[in-house]
Amino acid sequence: MKIALIGYGKMGKAIEEIALQRGHEIIYRIDVESEDLLEKKSLKETDVAIEFTTPSTAFHNIMKCFDAGLPLVCGTTGWYGKIDEVKQRCFKERQSFLYASNFSIGVNIFFELNKKLAELMAKQSQYEISLEEIHHTQKKDAPSGTAITLAEEILKEIPRKKKWVNEGSTNPEDLGIISRRIDPAPGTHIIRYTSDVDDIEIRHTAHSRKGFALGAITAAEWLAGKKGFFTMKDVLGL
Numbered sequence: 001m002k003i004a005l006i007g008y009g010k011m012g013k014a015i016e017e018i019a020l021q022r023g024h025e026i027i028y029r030i031d032v033e034s035e036d037l038l039e040k041k042s043l044k045e046t047d048v049a050i051e052f053t054t055p056s057t058a059f060h061n062i063m064k065c066f067d068a069g070l071p072l073v074c075g076t077t078g079w080y081g082k083i084d085e086v087k088q089r090c091f092k093e094r095q096s097f098l099y100a101s102n103f104s105i106g107v108n109i110f111f112e113l114n115k116k117l118a119e120l121m122a123k124q125s126q127y128e129i130s131l132e133e134i135h136h137t138q139k140k141d142a143p144s145g146t147a148i149t150l151a152e153e154i155l156k157e158i159p160r161k162k163k164w165v166n167e168g169s170t171n172p173e174d175l176g177i178i179s180r181r182i183d184p185a186p187g188t189h190i191i192r193y194t195s196d197v198d199d200i201e202i203r204h205t206a207h208s209r210k211g212f213a214l215g216a217i218t219a220a221e222w223l224a225g226k227k228g229f230f231t232m233k234d235v236l237g238l
C-alpha cells in the first residue's frame with residue numbers, strides 16, 4: 001500500500017517502522033510544517049492515510065481526506081464530539097473511514113471483557129465501580145479515549161450509573177475516572193468493582209506503542225476496498 005502518514009510524532013514514527021517491515025511504502029509524512037500536502041492532488045497519489053495528530057486538528061484532517069475521497073484510518077483521540085458529522089459524511093458520500101480510540105488488539109479484547117463484566121455486575125449494586133487510566137505526561141486529552149470507551153460501555157450495562165466524571169466522585173450515580181500522568185507510561189487502564197467483602201479488578205497495560213502501530217497498519221490493510229464507517233471490532237470480527 002502507498003500510505004500518507006498524517007502526523008509524524010511518536011505514533012507516526014512507530015507506524016512507519018511497522019509499515020516498512022510489512023512491505024508498504026510511505027509516500028507522505030505530513031506534519032505541521034508540511035500541512036499543505038493535505039491537498040486533494042497529493043492525497044490522490046496514495047491508497048490510504050493514517051492520521052495520528054492532535055485533538056484540535058484531527059477533524060479538519062478527516063474532512064480533507066474525505067474531500068480527496070481517500071480511505072482513512074484515524075487514531076487521534078479527544079475529538080469524538082464530532083463523530084456524528086464524520087459518520088454522516090462517511091455514509092452519504094460512501095467514504096472509507098476507520099476509527100479506534102485504541103488500536104491495540106489486547107485492548108479491543110479488554111473492551112469485550114469490560115462489557116461482559118459490566119453485564120454480570122448490573123444487578124450487584126453492592127459493588128462500587130471506578131476506572132483509572134495512566135499515560136505519559138505529554139498526552140493532551142484526559143480522560144483517555146480508551147477510558148471513555150470503557151466508561152460508556154459500563155454506563156450502557158449498569159443503570160445505577162448515569163454519567164462518567166473525570167475525577168473520583170462520591171455521588172453513587174457517577175462513574176469516576178481517575179486520570180494519572182506519569183512518564184514514560186504508554187497506557188494502562190484499570191476497572192475496579194469494590195465491595196465490603198471483596199474486589200474485582202481488570203487491567204490492561206501496554207508495554208510500548210508497537211501494539212497500537214501494528215493495529216493501525218492491520219486496520220489499514222483490512223480497510224482496502226471497503227466503504228463505510230468501521231472500528232477495530234470489524235477488523236477483529238468481535
Ligand SMILES: NC(=O)c1ccc[n+]([C@@H]2O[C@H](COP(=O)([O-])OP(=O)(O)OC[C@H]3O[C@@H](n4cnc5c(N)ncnc54)[C@H](O)[C@@H]3O)[C@@H](O)[C@H]2O)c1
Pocket residue numbers: 006007008009010011012030031032035052053054055057061074075076077078100101102103104139140212
Ligand atoms: N488510537 C490509538 O491506539 C492511539 C495510540 C496512541 C496515541 N493515540 C493518540 O494519537 C494522537 C497522537 O499521538 P502521538 O503520541 O503520536 O502524539 P505526538 O505529539 O507525538 O504526535 C502528534 C504529531 O502531530 C503533528 N501535528 C499537529 N498538528 C498537525 C496537523 N494539523 N497536521 C499534521 N500533523 C500535525 C505534531 O507536529 C506531532 O508531530 C493523540 O491524540 C493520542 O492520544 C491513539
